[in-house]
Structure formats: C-alpha cells, structure tokens
Amino acid sequence: xxxxxxxxxxxxxxxxxxxxxxxxxxxxxxxxxxxxxxxxxxxxxxxxxxxxxxxxxxxxxxxxxxxxxxxxxxxxxxxxxxxxxxxxxxxxxxxxxxxxxxxxxxxxxxxxxxxxxxxxxxxxxxxxxxxxxxxxxxxxxxxxxxxxxxxxxxxxxxxxxxxxxxxxxxxxxxxxxxxxxxxxxxxxxxxxxxxxxxxxxxxxxxxxxxxxxxxxxxxxxxxxxxxxxxxxxxxxxxxxxxxxxxxxxxxxxxxxxxxxxxxxxxxxxxxxxxxxxxxxxxxxxxxxxxxxxxxxxxxxxxxxxxxxxxxxxxxxxxxxxxxxxxxxxxxxxxxxxxxxxxxxxxxxxxxxxxxxxxxxxxxxxxxxxxxxxxxxxxxxxxxxxxxxxxxxxxxxxxxxxxxxxxxxxxxxxxxxxxxxxxxxxxxxxxxxxxxxxxxxxxxxxxxxxxxxxxxxxxxxxxxxxxxxxxxxxxxxxxxxxxxxxxxxxxxxxxxxxxxxx
Numbered sequence: 001x002x003x004x005x006x007x008x009x010x011x012x013x014x015x016x017x018x019x020x021x022x023x024x025x026x027x028x029x030x031x032x033x034x035x036x037x038x039x040x041x042x043x044x045x046x047x048x049x050x051x052x053x054x055x056x057x058x059x060x061x062x063x064x065x066x067x068x069x070x071x072x073x074x075x076x077x078x079x080x081x082x083x084x085x086x087x088x089x090x091x092x093x094x095x096x097x098x099x100x101x102x103x104x105x106x107x108x109x110x111x112x113x114x115x116x117x118x119x120x121x122x123x124x125x126x127x128x129x130x131x132x133x134x135x136x137x138x139x140x141x142x143x144x145x146x147x148x149x150x151x152x153x154x155x156x157x158x159x160x161x162x163x164x165x166x167x168x169x170x171x172x173x174x175x176x177x178x179x180x181x182x183x184x185x186x187x188x189x190x191x192x193x194x195x196x197x198x199x200x201x202x203x204x205x206x207x208x209x210x211x212x213x214x215x216x217x218x219x220x221x222x223x224x225x226x227x228x229x230x231x232x233x234x235x236x237x238x239x240x241x242x243x244x245x246x247x248x249x250x251x252x253x254x255x256x257x258x259x260x261x262x263x264x265x266x267x268x269x270x271x272x273x274x275x276x277x278x279x280x281x282x283x284x285x286x287x288x289x290x291x292x293x294x295x296x297x298x299x300x301x302x303x304x305x306x307x308x309x310x311x312x313x314x315x316x317x318x319x320x321x322x323x324x325x326x327x328x329x330x331x332x333x334x335x336x337x338x339x340x341x342x343x344x345x346x347x348x349x350x351x352x353x354x355x356x357x358x359x360x361x362x363x364x365x366x367x368x369x370x371x372x373x374x375x376x377x378x379x380x381x382x383x384x385x386x387x388x389x390x391x392x393x394x395x396x397x398x399x400x401x402x403x404x405x406x407x408x409x410x411x412x413x414x415x416x417x418x419x420x421x422x423x424x425x426x427x428x429x430x431x432x433x434x435x436x437x438x439x440x441x442x443x444x445x446x447x448x449x450x451x452x453x454x455x456x457x458x459x460x461x462x463x464x465x466x467x468x469x470x471x472x473x474x475x476x477x478x479x480x481x482x483x484x485x486x487x488x489x490x491x492x493x494x495x496x497x498x499x500x501x
Contacts, residue, residue, distance in 0.1 A: 001016060001017070001064055001067065002068075002293060003016050003063055003068045003069070004069045004289040004290075004292030005068060005071065005289065006072075006159060006292070007034070007039055007072055008073075008183055009185070010033065010034055010183045011033060011034060011183075012031065012033075012053065012054065013030075013288065014028075014030040014031070014032075015028075016029075016064075017293050019293035019294045019295045020295050022169075022274060023275070023294075024274065024275045024290055024294055026275065026279075026293065028061075029277070029282045029289075030061050032056070032057040032060075035050075035052075035053060037049075038050040038053065041076075042074020042075070042077060043074060043076055044142070051148055054145065054149060066151075066154075068152065068153050068154060069155045069157065070155070070157075071159045071288050071292045072142075072156065073160055073182070076134055077132065078133045078158075079157075079160070081130060081131075081161070081196075082115075082131050083127075084096075084126065085125060086120055086121075086122065086126055086127050089301070093115065096129065096301075097113045099131065100113040100131050101113075108133065109135070110135060110136050110137070110310075111133050112133070112134065112136050112139065112303060112306035112310050113132065114132045114300070114301050115129045115300055116129060116296045116299070117297040117299040130158075134156075134303060136307050136310055139303050139304065139307045143307075155302045155304065156302075156304065157292060159288040159291070159292075160189075160199060162291035163180060163187070163189065163287050164196050165291065165294060166287070166291035167191075168191060168194070168195075169274060171194040172194065173193055174191075174193070174194060175237070176190075176239050177189070177221065177224055177239065177240045177241070178269065179217070179240060179241070180243045180244055180288075182244060182288075186202050186216075186217075186220060187199065187201050188200050188201075188220050188224065190228070190237075192228070193235070197231075208252075209249060209252055214253055214256030214257050214259075214260065215260070217253060221237060221257075222441060222445075225441075225442060229445050236263075238265055239265055240266045240267070242266055242269060242284075243285070244284060244285060245268070245284070246268075250268045254266040254267070268284055270283070271283035271284075275290055398485065399430045399482035399483065401425050401427070401430075401482065404456075405456065408456055409422075409451070412450045413447050416443040416444075416446050416447045417438065418444055418447040419437040420434055420435070421434060423435060430482040431479055431481050432481075432482065433477070434477075435475055436448070436475065436478050437468060437474070437475040439471070439473045440473075440474070444475075444476055448462055448476075448478065459480075460481075461479040462476050463477055464476060
C-alpha cells in the first residue's frame with residue numbers, strides 16, 4: 001500500500017492506495033490542517049509546527065511509514081517537460097543535468113536534478129521526460145522532518161506535472177481547461193485536442209461564491225483564450241472543469257460566469273473511470289495525491305537519489321583533499337613564493353632602468369607636452385560633435401504620428417468589426433491611447449494580436465475590460481507605443497563614408 005502526501009499552505013492531503021501506469025485504486029482519503037505560516041509555497045517556515053502536524057496526522061490515522069511519496073507545488077521545486085534523443089539511463093541523467101543547469105542559469109546554488117520518463121518513440125529515436133530540480137537543502141529538510149517521526153520518504157515530485165499526466169486521460173481528445181483551486185492558489189491547465197499545451201499558476205484575492213471571484217476566474221479563462229489566439233489555435237475555450245470546490249459552489253460560479261460570457265460551461269471535475277474509490281466525491285479535492293499514486297516508469301532518477309549522490313561525491317572529495325592538501329599544499333606554496341620573488345625582482349630592475357631612460361629623454365618630454373595640448377583640443381571638439389550626431393539620430397528616428405497610424409489601426413480593426421476610439425497622443429513618449437469596442441471579447445483579442453504583429457508599434461499594452469451598458473458589448477483601453485523610424489543610408493552618406501575610409 002502506497003501513501004502520497006500533498007502539502008499546501010493550509011492542509012495536508014493524503015491518498016492511500018495502489019497505482020499502475022494507467023489506473024489508481026484509492027483506499028482512503030485523509031485531510032488535516034497545517035498551522036498557519038508553517039509552510040509557504042512549499043517552503044518550510046516553521047519545522048517544529050509542521051513536524052507536529054504530520055506526526056499527529058500519522059498517529060490518528062495509523063498510516064504506513066514506508067512507500068511514501070511527497071508532492072509539492074513550489075518555486076523551489078522546478079519541473080519541465082524535455083524532449084530529447086533516446087538515450088540510456090546514465091546518459092539521460094547527464095543530459096537532464098546539463099539542460100536544467102542551463103535553464104536555471106545559476107538560480108540555485110547547490111541544485112540536484114531528477115527525471116522520469118513519460119513516453120518514448122523508438123522509430124524517431126526520441127523520448128519525453130519530466131525533469132525536476134531543487135536545492136539539496138530543500139530536499140534534505142523534508143527528509144529530516146518526516147524522518148523525525150519514523151516516516152521514510154521514497155520520492156518527491158512536483159504536483160502540477162503529475163496532475164497533467166492524470167487529467168490528460170480524461171480529455172478524450174477534446175479541448176479542455178482544468179482549474180485546480182488550492183487555498184488562494186489557482187492552477188490552470190489547457191489541453192488542446194487532448195494534448196497538453198500550457199499551464200499557469202496565479203494567486204486569487206477574493207473568496208469563492210462572490211461576483212468578484214467569478215471575475216478573477218473569467219480573467220484566467222481570457223488569458224487562455226488570448227494564449228490560444230496568439231498561437232493561432234482554433235480551439236473554442238468553452239469547456240472548463242473545476243476542482244477544489246463543492247458542487248454547489250461550482251454551480252454558483254457557473255451562473256456568475258454565464259452572466260459575463262454565455263458560451264463558457266463550467267462544471268465540477270468528476271472522478272475518472274480509471275480512479276477507483278468508495279468515496280469518489282472527494283476526488284476534486286485530492287487531485288494531486290491521486291495523481292501521485294499513478295505508477296511512474298522505472299526509467300528515472302529520483303531527487304532523493306540525486307541528493308545522496310551529490311552528498312557522497314562531496315564527502316569523497318573532501319576526504320581526499322584532507323590527505324593531499326596539507327603536505328602538497330605547503331611544498332607548492334614555498335616553490336611558488338620563491339619563483340614569484342625571483343621574477344618580480346628581475347622585472348622591477350628592468351622596468352626601473354627603462355623608465356629612467358625614457359623619462360629623461362628631451363625629445364620624449366617635448367612630444368608629451370605637445371600631445372597633451374592637442375588632446376585637450378580634440379576632446380572638446382569630439383564632445384560637441386558627438387552631441388550633434390546623437391541629436392540628429394534622435395530626430396531621424398523620432399516616430400511621426402501622421403494619419404497613417406490611424407489608418408493602420410483602423411485597417412487592423414475592420415476584419416473583426418471592432419470599433420476604435422482615438423483618445424490621445426503623447427509626443428514626449430510616442431504613445432497612442434485608444435479604446436477598442438466589440439460585441440465579443442474574442443474579436444477584441446484578435447484585433448490586439450494583429451496590432452502586436454505590426455512593425456509600426458514597439459509595444460502594445462491593454463488593460464481594463466469593462467462592459468458597455470448601452471449595447472451589451474465590451475471595451476478595453478489599449479496603449480500603442482510607436483516604434484522608432486528606420487533611416488536608410490543615403491547615397492551621399494555612403495560616399496562620405498567611403499572617402500573617410
């Protein structure tokens with residue numbers, strides 16, 4: 001019997017059961033509170049309080065103390081999907097270590113990397129793996145906390161990627177958006193025609209059951225729509241499945257969303273057929289621990305194994321250095337000091353003789369005086385010329401807000417029947433302020449996506465969707481920053497350049 005433990009900021013969620021590569025059988029769901037502030041985004045802030053909560057949970061529920069998998073959603077535990085050549089286990093471990101090190105670019109000081117296989121294509125000689133990366137200290141902290149109560153952790157995983165692997169089996173090749181609410185953290189996962197495409201995590205600031213909560217959820221849906229539009233996907237983002245709330249709360253949320261967009265269909269996440277449990281209604285609250293029960297391919301390296309190898313390597317290196325360094329270091333130090341002193345003495349004598357000869361030469365003294373005078377004159381002229389050149393460059397590249405700008409914006413709006421209101425132009429910043437109006441939000445998103453691809457604009461910012469009371473449409477404020485003009489080199493300029501050369 002396996003145990004998977006998911007730690008959020010507020011709760012311990014546990015699923016006890018067995019899993020295969022394609023299904024899960026859950027014997028028991030368990031939930032317990034975590035003292036406030038003990039864990040923050042997967043990082044332990046109060047070890048004593050967390051240890052007490054875990055020990056109390058294990059004691060009350062008489063849980064097994066082996067075959068335990070810990071699941072976390074934390075910025076300190078990074079996970080990514082990597083497509084790579086088909087390699088053996090050792091070379092895959094080396095490949096993942098290089099890829100994760102380059103991706104993190106020094107964000108972790110003493111990182112360890114792990115991986116597990118998702119699938120492989122023998123014909124194409126390629127494979128996809130989930131790479132996981134964390135600080136060795138981060139891993140050891142959790143191993144020590146559970147070890148205090150006699151619980152042995154076998155593995156540590158990122159929860160979102162496990163949930164993606166579990167939920168992908170429920171899409172039936174359809175385009176679906178899953179939303180998993182954990183306290184005030186919302187994870188959104190987008191499947192396009194049954195294939196995972198994108199996920200995001202955001203913090204919510206309102207309580208479920210309020211109109212403001214529905215607006216925050218709709219904002220997340222709009223982000224997915226904008227992402228799909230920018231990727232030129234033709235998916236209709238309408239099927240939203242929600243986990244982490246009760247059926248009544250989801251029904252209330254669905255009604256509030258329908259008042260904003262009648263095309264969106266929000267429903268509760270149902271327990272998949274491949275997840276067997278006598279209490280299937282609890283599944284939407286235990287997505288992460290259920291996902292942790294799915295059996296992972298044996299081709300992998302765990303974070304615990306990587307951490308142990310890193311520690312062993314450090315200990316062996318340190319022991320060797322303890323034997324070698326004292327004697328060799330002292331001898332090498334004496335040799336280096338002697339050679340340095342001999343070299344420095346000879347160089348100083350040679351340099352001193354050369355300097356004395358040069359400094360006393362009358363011709364050199366006269367030339368240096370003349371050089372200083374000319375340098376002062378050239379420096380003054382160069383500074384003035386540089387200022388003039390920079391001013392000319394600014395004038396040549398300054399954007400001209402003529403009628404062609406308005407024409408470009410109007411032409412971009414026509415295909416989507418979007419009404420554009422020109423509000424203002426700021427000559428100091430080169431910024432146009434406009435308002436885009438349409439009956440549907442999607443048309444505005446497509447219009448803005450086209451503007452982003454126009455070379456006349458350096459940047460497009462848009463904020464503040466709001467409903468239009470008169471005709472029931474929508475409008476948004478759009479800020480268009482003009483791009484600098486490109487100045488082509490004239491024939492006269494080219495001639496001057498050639499002559500100068």
